[in-house]
Amino acid sequence: QQPVQSPQAVILREGEDAVINCSSSKALYSVHWYRQKHGEAPVFLMILLKGGEQKGHEKISASFNEKKQQSSLYLTASQLSYSGTYFCGTEAAGSEKLVFGKGTKLTVNP
């Protein structure tokens, strides 16, 4: 079952912060985050494994709430290069595959 991402779209000014959420109805083993620019391949951002860890580097980080089966991606002090569509991919416990959400379109304006 496809995870639900929110919001569907967000528009920011450069320097503002954003949070993108990913929620699943299944018990999750891992959550992947990818960013895709228009017409290009998705690019890996990070993986969060079961255990509720938070990961990140510089201004992009993420958390995984195992009890709620939710993950959030945090973008702080956004840059123009952050524009794109962000996808979460979830792996259910016992599954061998990722199921991706419909994506969140992020637009960062000067």
Add this chain to the structure above:
Amino acid sequence: DGGITQSPKYLFRKEGQNVTLSCEQNLNHDAMYWYRQDPGQGLRLIYYSQIVNDFQKGDIAEGYSVSREKKESFPLTVTSAQKNPTAFYLCASSPRGTSGNYEQYFGPGTRLTVT
């Protein structure tokens, strides 16, 4: 340079024709995946393979077929049975068969248009 190549970038076909999309990787990855992307739908899994000569159906396998005769190659055939084949097709690979600990590397995609 290591990576995933997909060819061609754009493909046009007439309705009723089968078409094969190429995917090659030189990353020595065990697992390979095919996704379909439609506007506003995210990435939907068509087929995946964790090892040579073995593959499994994904969530939307109807009208598609694959083969995995070599580790580096995972071609996708879109058959005439696929009701709505026009889409952006992405191939991906990962080092091991279980996706949890390993990121997926994506190819540049093939945009298929069927008229």
